[in-house]
Amino acid sequence: MTGEIIVTVVGNLTADPDYKQLVTGQVVANLTVAQNSRVYDRASGEWRDGATAFMRCVVWGEMADHVAASLFKGARVIVNGRLRQRNYQDRNDVTQWITEVMADDIAASLRFTTVAVSVDEPEGAGQVELDDDPHATAPVTKKAPAKQPPARRGKPALVGAGVGDQPDF
Numbered sequence: 001m002t003g004e005i006i007v008t009v010v011g012n013l014t015a016d017p018d019y020k021q022l023v024t025g026q027v028v029a030n031l032t033v034a035q036n037s038r039v040y041d042r043a044s045g046e047w048r049d050g051a052t053a054f055m056r057c058v059v060w061g062e063m064a065d066h067v068a069a070s071l072f073k074g075a076r077v078i079v080n081g082r083l084r085q086r087n088y089q090d091r092n093d094v095t096q097w098i099t100e101v102m103a104d105d106i107a108a109s110l111r112f113t114t115v116a117v118s119v120d121e122p123e124g125a126g127q128v129e130l131d132d133d134p135h136a137t138a139p140v141t142k143k144a145p146a147k148q149p150p151a152r153r154g155k156p157a158l159v160g161a162g163v164g165d166q167p168d169f
Contacts, residue, residue: 005083007101009055010109011035013075017059019068029064031057031071033079056100057081067106077107 011033018030037050057079059067071077081103090096108115 007081007083009033009035009057009079009101011053011077011117013071013077014054014124015073017071019063019064027061027064029059029067031059031067033057033077053080056098057106058100058105059103059106063103063106070108071108076112078107078109079103080105143161 014032014034019027020029021027033055035055037051037053038047040046041048064162079101079102083098083099084102085097087095087097
């Protein structure tokens with residue numbers, strides 16, 4: 001990763017992840033994260049919303065499966081990855097530039113909500129005993145790995161108070 005620009009983006013998803021399986025068999029999830037800044041207005045003595053920045057993020061492989069099954073529009077996320085720029089020629093033969101984050105890791109933010117965690121067990125793996133961890137604070141459940149593209153079952157990853165307090169995009 002020498003010479004790459006590493007970024008962390010924290011914000012809310014503007015839409016459900018766009019999950020696709022390519023003709024090569026690879027899976028990808030595209031998402032857009034909106035980040036609102038807060039600005040202190042000295043004249044009024046109050047905080048107000050500043051400009052909103054929108055960042056395109058791309059997630060590949062098994063992590064794309066997890067993102068598609070777990071995240072949804074409005075979910076607050078933390079994305080860590082490599083900043084990339086690419087270009088293409090549009091219909092008028094004009095070069096268009098796209099800046100996006102190639103996600104290396106993505107997580108649901110716990111700032112405004114709680115999260116239920118499950119662990120995928122690789123095929124053929126034996127049962128792992130998780131109760132031996134003296135630092136464990138909550139039980140971790142296991143589920144079978146997804147064989148097909150993940151099915152959306154409501155909003156499984158983010159539960160509890162606070163989800164409705166997030167802004168709608």
